[in-house]
Amino acid sequence: MRQMTWITTPHMVGWACSDCGWAFKPSGPPRGSDLDEMKQNFERQREKEYASHVCAEYPKAKNGREASKGPR
Numbered sequence: 001m002r003q004m005t006w007i008t009t010p011h012m013v014g015w016a017c018s019d020c021g022w023a024f025k026p027s028g029p030p031r032g033s034d035l036d037e038m039k040q041n042f043e044r045q046r047e048k049e050y051a052s053h054v055c056a057e058y059p060k061a062k063n064g065r066e067a068s069k070g071p072r
């Protein structure tokens, strides 16, 4: 089962999917009148985007599976 995991790579630090190459990118600064509210809004947005992403659409780069180009 897929999980949201905190990752740190040379390219990014943040929340990503354990099963694919999806990573959470906030669309803007967190909204809210105080830190608690900002945190809640941030987490809600994160959960929503995570829940709605489709793993098949975010192939993992380090899967080692190259896109085979068949004769066309």
Ligand SMILES: [Zn+2]
Pocket: 002, 017, 018, 019, 020, 021, 022, 053, 054, 055, 058
């Ligand atoms: Zn995924």
